[in-house]
Amino acid sequence: MTVAEAARRLEVSPSLVYSLVASGRLGCYRIGHGRGMIRISEGHIEEYLHQSERGREAAPPPPAPVAPRNLKHIRLR
Numbered sequence: 372m373t374v375a376e377a378a379r380r381l382e383v384s385p386s387l388v389y390s391l392v393a394s395g396r397l398g399c400y401r402i403g404h405g406r407g408m409i410r411i412s413e414g415h416i417e418e419y420l421h422q423s424e425r426g427r428e429a430a431p432p433p434p435a436p437v438a439p440r441n442l443k444h445i446r447l448r
Contacts, residue, residue: 377411381420391419
């Protein structure tokens with residue numbers, strides 16, 4: 372489903388859905404090149420609702436690995 376459809380399903384604004392996706396609290400699929408189009412499955416919605424139940428604290432997503440940078444423009448003496 373699209374972000375707008377997910378927002379209607381959750382009875383929230385589309386901007387909140389985008390925020391939940393960006394924070395990793397709501398799963399999604401990205402279709403297309405680059406950032407792609409966001410699509411959210413019913414399973415993603417159900418998982419989010421289950422994690423959001425009162426008294427349950429969802430574990431934060433693990434941090435993304437940081438690739439080492441190759442700094443060729445810096446000269447070490």
